[in-house]
Amino acid sequence: MFEGYSLGDLASIFVMQGFAGLILFSVFVLMALGLAIIFGQMGVINMAHGEFMILGAYVTWMCSQIFQNYIPALFPIYFFVAMALAFVASGALGMLVEWALIRHLYKRPLDTLLATWGLSLILQQVYRSVFGPREVGVDLPSWMMGSLQLTDTIEVQINGLFVMSLTVVITVVVAFLMFRSGWGRQVRAVVQNRVMAGAVGIDTEKVDRLTFGIGCGIAGVAGSAFTMIGSTGPTAGQLYIVDTFLVVVFGGAQSLLGTILSAFTISQAQSTMEFFLSGSIAKVLTLLGVVGILMLRPQGLFVLKIRR
Amino acid sequence: MSVFSKERYGFLARSEILGLLALAALIVVVVPLSLDIFRLNLVGKYLTYAFVAIGLVLCWGFGGILSLGQGIFFGLGGYCMAMFLKLEASSVENTKIQSTPGIPDFMDWNQLTSLPWFWQPFKSLPLTLIAVVAVPAVFAFVIGTAMFKRRVGGVYFAIITQAVAAILTILIIGQQGFTGGINGITDLRTLLGWDIRTDHAKYVLYFVNAALLMGVLVLGYFVRASKLGRILVAMRDKEDRVRFSGYSVASFKTFVFCLAAALAAVGGAMFTLQVGFMSPSFVGIVPSIEMVIYTAVGGRLSLIGAVYGTLLVNAAKTALSESFPQLWLLGLGGLFIAVVLAFPNGLAGIWGAWIAPWFARLTKSGSHGSAVANGSPAE
Numbered sequence: 001m002f003e004g005y006s007l008g009d010l011a012s013i014f015v016m017q018g019f020a021g022l023i024l025f026s027v028f029v030l031m032a033l034g035l036a037i038i039f040g041q042m043g044v045i046n047m048a049h050g051e052f053m054i055l056g057a058y059v060t061w062m063c064s065q066i067f068q069n070y071i072p073a074l075f076p077i078y079f080f081v082a083m084a085l086a087f088v089a090s091g092a093l094g095m096l097v098e099w100a101l102i103r104h105l106y107k108r109p110l111d112t113l114l115a116t117w118g119l120s121l122i123l124q125q126v127y128r129s130v131f132g133p134r135e136v137g138v139d140l141p142s143w144m145m146g147s148l149q150l151t152d153t154i155e156v157q158i159n160g161l162f163v164m165s166l167t168v169v170i171t172v173v174v175a176f177l178m179f180r181s182g183w184g185r186q187v188r189a190v191v192q193n194r195v196m197a198g199a200v201g202i203d204t205e206k207v208d209r210l211t212f213g214i215g216c217g218i219a220g221v222a223g224s225a226f227t228m229i230g231s232t233g234p235t236a237g238q239l240y241i242v243d244t245f246l247v248v249v250f251g252g253a254q255s256l257l258g259t260i261l262s263a264f265t266i267s268q269a270q271s272t273m274e275f276f277l278s279g280s281i282a283k284v285l286t287l288l289g290v291v292g293i294l295m296l297r298p299q300g301l302f303v304l305k306i307r308r
Numbered sequence: 309m310s311v312f313s314k315e316r317y318g319f320l321a322r323s324e325i326l327g328l329l330a331l332a333a334l335i336v337v338v339v340p341l342s343l344d345i346f347r348l349n350l351v352g353k354y355l356t357y358a359f360v361a362i363g364l365v366l367c368w369g370f371g372g373i374l375s376l377g378q379g380i381f382f383g384l385g386g387y388c389m390a391m392f393l394k395l396e397a398s399s400v401e402n403t404k405i406q407s408t409p410g411i412p413d414f415m416d417w418n419q420l421t422s423l424p425w426f427w428q429p430f431k432s433l434p435l436t437l438i439a440v441v442a443v444p445a446v447f448a449f450v451i452g453t454a455m456f457k458r459r460v461g462g463v464y465f466a467i468i469t470q471a472v473a474a475i476l477t478i479l480i481i482g483q484q485g486f487t488g489g490i491n492g493i494t495d496l497r498t499l500l501g502w503d504i505r506t507d508h509a510k511y512v513l514y515f516v517n518a519a520l521l522m523g524v525l526v527l528g529y530f531v532r533a534s535k536l537g538r539i540l541v542a543m544r545d546k547e548d549r550v551r552f553s554g555y556s557v558a559s560f561k562t563f564v565f566c567l568a569a570a571l572a573a574v575g576g577a578m579f580t581l582q583v584g585f586m587s588p589s590f591v592g593i594v595p596s597i598e599m600v601i602y603t604a605v606g607g608r609l610s611l612i613g614a615v616y617g618t619l620l621v622n623a624a625k626t627a628l629s630e631s632f633p634q635l636w637l638l639g640l641g642g643l644f645i646a647v648v649l650a651f652p653n654g655l656a657g658i659w660g661a662w663i664a665p666w667f668a669r670l671t672k673s674g675s676h677g678s679a680v681a682n683g684s685p686a687e
Contacts, residue, residue, distance in 0.1 A: 043463075045463055045466075045467075101645065101649070104649055105648065105649075108648075108652075109462070109463055110374050110462065110463065110466065111648045111652070113374075113376075113463070113466060114597075114600065114601065114604060114644055114647075114648050115644060115645050115648040115649065117597055117641075117644060118601075118640070118641040118642065118643065118644025118645040118648070119641060119644075119645065120641070121637045121638075121640055121641035121644070122637065122638055122641035122642065122645075124637060125634065125637035125638050125641070126638075128634075128637075129634060238594075242467075242470055242471055242474050242593060245467045245470070245471075246467070246471055249464060249467055249468075278482065280478050280479070280481065280482030281482060283478055284475050284478050284479050284482070287471055287474065287475045287478075288475060290471070291468055291471050291472060291475070294460075294464075294468060295454045295455060295458060295460070295468075296458075298455075298458050298459070298460040298464060
């Protein structure tokens, strides 16, 4: 598959495809981070995660419309406002869902899958009724457009760079929250031993609700970032949900580092192969590889050692 | 003697026999007499999903293995049948305007000049009928062995089967020249010269389908009552204890997964025959999960409930999407949530808890037996 390319060409192709892979990687990481918290820590299979992401995307779209039409002076920074609102909107919906639905199902993880699938159908239809079936895209402020020309054959898009730095920031924040904050300590305590955590005075219900809310909020931010590289439709979330679950499972459900590394592996493999093969075959090979490795190593790449 | 007594005839309790007879009367007598051929054909289509639902009761309700990839097997069975019918429809005289006569039209459009090797066996009906069951069963065997031997279960198994369904869909859509792509295999005409598109053929196929379904139900009850069925339930409830008793848990799981796959495949083949095409939209994640909901609505522990669940959900789907297309997804989503939250045992649970005791009181027997109370659902 390498015939007809000089060595220099190949290097450029790998860099460019690697960069495209990094953007995919950013979206995967942002989606998978929320899912890793919800699935990895709480054991809830949230099939509606993609819809929480799309909620964030729609919030961003509404913000861009409002800023464009009413406060054009602030348009260059609308994105930061939109991101915060997306986090709040998705997080609030997440906490509502946890209270109404998820908390009744903690003892039946497979049933959370069915119930959240139902939720995702409802949300999709709501989006379709409210925002219309057509895909919407946001206008980027001028400073995010264009690309940096690194060499003659290599250029990188600024919005891609922005999404990536955003991903890094959010990942650092999540890692800090999980491993350095009091809330993170409580979450980990509840995961390791719910009864004991309750006995030492942790309000496990509150921790659950907050954890689910934050996981969904991060999905909302992911959706916000997603608007910069793709358009948003009512069913866009469903396209990513299986991939995201594979990312989380492949990385080892409870390990944040594993989630990031597996998102990197999967996105890079897919985007590099996409250049040489057709998109569908690249996707098939990537997924097959992941499924194959999972069969050999069902616990995922990285496992936390917890006594069960 | 009450109609709900636990007296057994062979492997069937008396109430189960009555349930089977009532269902048979419904689908063989009442439905054909009361619906025109268009509606009857629709019911026939729903009943092909019931094969999948019955497989899921065995696999998920009894065995505790939730597969979100039953569409794979439904699709494989359907595609096997569709390939045979397509080859018959693409005879040399039917396709003489093509640049390569004698191959299916979509292959010609995709510049294929000869029949791919894996299409060759589908020139013969016996080989096709074997393939309908064997291909999905072998595929399920490979997946099952690989997963269960390594003790992958529960959530992980569900996600991986889902991924496999996604892979297969992408593959079928991507390899247009070999599979017909997103449109699937269409324009199927005859089965050994017998036109399957006429009303008469549709009636015949409906009854063949109904008979097969009743056969599969009886098979399901047989498995349920056998030692195998007891081990399945034991595995669902306390897997380790079964393993420590010396049973090969992986083999039993693989077997029931293959059985469910084969049943789904039979449904898929009957689907192709009755509906006249097969496409990747019956293979992927969405249809696979929908098939799980049929089972959940009917009651994951009730074989016969699965049939009613399938009929009910599909009838609601057709009715709602005909008159209020917007409401359908909301209704389906709400149904998912309601069943999971309020009725984990579905229709059969409602029947067992409310209606059967009421009947029993009515017949003044004092017996509270019910065919469906098989304990709590798997976690």
